[in-house]
Amino acid sequence: MNDYQSVYLALSVILFSIGALGVILRKDAIVVFLCIEIMLGAVNLAFVVFSRANQSAEGLFMVMCIMAVAGAEAAIGLAIFVLLYRKTGTINIDKFNLLKW
Amino acid sequence: METSGLNFILQAAFWVTVALTVAGASIAVFPRNILYNVLGLALALTGIAGFYLFLGSLFVALMQLLIYVGAICIAIVFAIMLSRPLHMEALPRPRAKVWLGILGSAVFFIGAVSVALKTKWLPAAGHVYNSSQWSVQNIGNALLTRYELVFEVISLVLLVAIIGAVITAGFSRRISS
Numbered sequence: 524m525n526d527y528q529s530v531y532l533a534l535s536v537i538l539f540s541i542g543a544l545g546v547i548l549r550k551d552a553i554v555v556f557l558c559i560e561i562m563l564g565a566v567n568l569a570f571v572v573f574s575r576a577n578q579s580a581e582g583l584f585m586v587m588c589i590m591a592v593a594g595a596e597a598a599i600g601l602a603i604f605v606l607l608y609r610k611t612g613t614i615n616i617d618k619f620n621l622l623k624w
Numbered sequence: 625m626e627t628s629g630l631n632f633i634l635q636a637a638f639w640v641t642v643a644l645t646v647a648g649a650s651i652a653v654f655p656r657n658i659l660y661n662v663l664g665l666a667l668a669l670t671g672i673a674g675f676y677l678f679l680g681s682l683f684v685a686l687m688q689l690l691i692y693v694g695a696i697c698i699a700i701v702f703a704i705m706l707s708r709p710l711h712m713e714a715l716p717r718p719r720a721k722v723w724l725g726i727l728g729s730a731v732f733f734i735g736a737v738s739v740a741l742k743t744k745w746l747p748a749a750g751h752v753y754n755s756s757q758w759s760v761q762n763i764g765n766a767l768l769t770r771y772e773l774v775f776e777v778i779s780l781v782l783l784v785a786i787i788g789a790v791i792t793a794g795f796s797r798r799i800s801s
Contacts, residue, residue: 530642531675532740536733536736536737538646538672539732540729540730540732540733541646541650541652541729544653544725547729548653548717548721548725549653551658553700553704553707554653554661557661557662557665557700558652558653560665560669561665564668564669564688564692565672567688568672571676571679571684575680578757580758580763583681583758584766584767584774586684587774588774590688590692594782595784595786596785597696597699597700598789599788599792601703602789602790602793605707606792607707608706
């Protein structure tokens with residue numbers, strides 16, 4: 524399975540690009556959050572592939588950090604979305620331009 | 625003969641997982657119905673867990689399944705239930721924005737691919753791969769000795785995040801009124 528490293532890396536880049544496209548395109552705050560999760564997953568995959576290629580376990584700890592941060596982000600982000608919906612009745616991110624000016 | 629058959633099955637499973645992951649990511653991004661998006665996310669993340677299995681790390685695969693598929697997808701479903709984005713009006717996407725988005729992610733894609741092609745990859749010197757290094761026992765030992773600080777900081781971050789989430793979503797009405 525060692526010869527598949529380029530496939531893994533290509534897959535990681537493709538997943539990250541799809542996630543980035545979603546972050547740019549979508550208007551729904553929850554879907555934007557979901558696309559960020561896809562991007563984090565792609566980065567995790569690249570970390571594990573490089574860790575395997577370097578015969579070390581240090582990428583795994585990096586992956587653990589990213590997973591924990593993703594979990595924290597999920598808790599805080601989704602709570603903020605629920606709060607925003609309660610206050611404004613929408614979670615369309617184009618409507619939240621208060622801090623823009 | 626036996627091993628070649630096994631190899632064929634492994635390769636077939638690998639490419640099926642590749643296809644499922646890319647399809648899941650596409651389903652997670654493009655359809656308008658948000659429930660399809662969540663199901664596609666679960667599919668893509670399960671595929672990534674499969675790649676961790678292929679790479680020989682059962683522990684990370686299980687963590688991926690537990691944290692991403694088990695916790696984050698369920699949290700997203702709860703957020704959908706509580707904020708009802710299903711009733712959001714489907715605005716038409718401006719064509720310029722679609723093309724700009726495709727352009728932006730294509731720029732990243734081309735940049736990353738060209739960097740990967742230009743880099744001279746060297747094999748890790750002098751090491752022999754031993755799967756015992758990635759065993760749960762070794763990871764646990766390293767987490768409680770060398771990476772102890774990382775472990776504690778992660779726990780603290782998670783604790784603060786959970787308390788913050790409870791305060792933000794739970795007590796906000798009382799605070800603001």
